[in-house]
Amino acid sequence: MDKIKQNDSYLPDWVPENAGSEFAIRVVKGVEGANKIAPEAHRHSQNVGARYKQPSTEDLVKGVLNGDRTLLARTITLIESNSPTHREKAQEILKQILPFSGKSLRIGITGVPGAGKSTLIESFGLYLIKAGYKVAVLAVDPSSTVTKGSILGDKTRMEKLSRENNCFIRPSPSGGTLGGVTRKSRETILVCEAAGYDVILIETVGVGQSEVTVRSMVDFFLLVLIAGAGDELQGIKKGVIELADALLINKADGDNINKAKIAAAEYRNALHYLQPATKGWKTGAYTASALTGEGIDNLWNVIKTFEQQTKESGVFEERRKKQLLEWTFSMIEESLKDKFYSHSSIKEIIPIIKEEILNGKKVPTAAAEQLLALFFNI
Numbered sequence: 001m002d003k004i005k006q007n008d009s010y011l012p013d014w015v016p017e018n019a020g021s022e023f024a025i026r027v028v029k030g031v032e033g034a035n036k037i038a039p040e041a042h043r044h045s046q047n048v049g050a051r052y053k054q055p056s057t058e059d060l061v062k063g064v065l066n067g068d069r070t071l072l073a074r075t076i077t078l079i080e081s082n083s084p085t086h087r088e089k090a091q092e093i094l095k096q097i098l099p100f101s102g103k104s105l106r107i108g109i110t111g112v113p114g115a116g117k118s119t120l121i122e123s124f125g126l127y128l129i130k131a132g133y134k135v136a137v138l139a140v141d142p143s144s145t146v147t148k149g150s151i152l153g154d155k156t157r158m159e160k161l162s163r164e165n166n167c168f169i170r171p172s173p174s175g176g177t178l179g180g181v182t183r184k185s186r187e188t189i190l191v192c193e194a195a196g197y198d199v200i201l202i203e204t205v206g207v208g209q210s211e212v213t214v215r216s217m218v219d220f221f222l223l224v225l226i227a228g229a230g231d232e233l234q235g236i237k238k239g240v241i242e243l244a245d246a247l248l249i250n251k252a253d254g255d256n257i258n259k260a261k262i263a264a265a266e267y268r269n270a271l272h273y274l275q276p277a278t279k280g281w282k283t284g285a286y287t288a289s290a291l292t293g294e295g296i297d298n299l300w301n302v303i304k305t306f307e308q309q310t311k312e313s314g315v316f317e318e319r320r321k322k323q324l325l326e327w328t329f330s331m332i333e334e335s336l337k338d339k340f341y342s343h344s345s346i347k348e349i350i351p352i353i354k355e356e357i358l359n360g361k362k363v364p365t366a367a368a369e370q371l372l373a374l375f376f377n378i
């Protein structure tokens with residue numbers, strides 16, 4: 001018998017797209033016409049195969065609604081897939097679970113690498129679980145690829161939290177574009193809610209537009225900072241403070257407590273001059289230690305107060321509605337852009353047009369009009 005060649009194996013569709021090399025599963029293709037060779041063996045292999053085959057839409061919907069983490073993960077894999085069949089199935093599932101979504105508190109968490117976001121998510125997550133909540137942790141990291149590894153991708157992070165039954169952790173989808181990652185994350189939030197998660201923590205790093213994007217999908221946005229690192233180092237000159245509903249000066253422990261308190265006071269002063277991110281809410285600066293857990297209860301109090309106040313004033317619901325519209329129209333823009341740039345005639349002509357523009361042979365407006373006319377067949 002021939003040896004099985006490397007290219008006779010393939011990755012099955014249920015392998016998460018963002019699975020790294022640790023996901024060592026490859027499936028070897030079956031022998032064609034096996035049923036003719038040994039009908040008994042074929043029947044057996046079909047039964048075995050049935051257990052591993054893609055669950056039906058109905059099974060996935062039921063699984064999600066029952067809070068089954070395996071089926072929830074497989075639903076998210078469908079959401080994250082770029083295959084049109086998977087996306088179609090994912091849309092059908094989303095349609096059915098939609099009435100059961102929306103009930104969580106969505107919290108975005110940002111800060112430069114090293115600020116202590118994952119340590120904070122671990123201790124905050126454990127705190128919430130202890131208080132009786134179910135917690136889902138997601139990440140939005142448009143810079144992540146399968147090989148580079150992403151935030152949350154590292155298994156050693158949030159080790160204790162990941163062992164909790166009432167916790168579900170999902171690394172950032174490798175969507176390529178921010179638009180792709182955004183769609184996948186927003187849909188993932190909905191299925192996690194339908195699966196009964198009360199608090200959704202969404203981690204992001206200060207890369208490009210990712211903070212603005214996460215702000216557009218959460219109710220409360222937390223900026224994690226450290227004392228003495230300098231504003232520029234922490235990327236906060238870019239108006240990130242104005243997106244935040246709270247600033248948390250982390251690592252307020254040991255010798256660092258005073259420095260953290262001073263930093264918090266300074267930020268509090270600076271906040272006076274800034275526009276708050278949420279109407280009617282005063283963005284505050286607090287200290288905490290993700291390592292010792294000090295200040296975590298206060299953070300939760302702040303968030304609960306925010307939720308109560310904004311729900312009473314209607315700002316909470318108003319923001320959610322606005323986000324739905326933003327989501328819709330940003331998807332249209334993204335999809336049009338995708339279709340435009342992947343159109344075969346456009347792909348062919350773009351390098352030529354670029355040359356013409358750079359050589360001064362064509363004015364940008366005329367070039368843009370020509371490309372659009374080609375795309376729309378005008």
Ligand code: GDP
Nearest residue numbers: 112113114115116117118119250251289290291
């Ligand atoms: P992230 O990149 O923002 O997710 O940061 P990590 O959570 O990976 O933390 C970066 C480093 O800071 C790690 O070595 C943590 O142990 C440490 N760290 C995080 N939170 C605290 C804290 O509250 N106190 C102290 N002393 N160290 C912390």
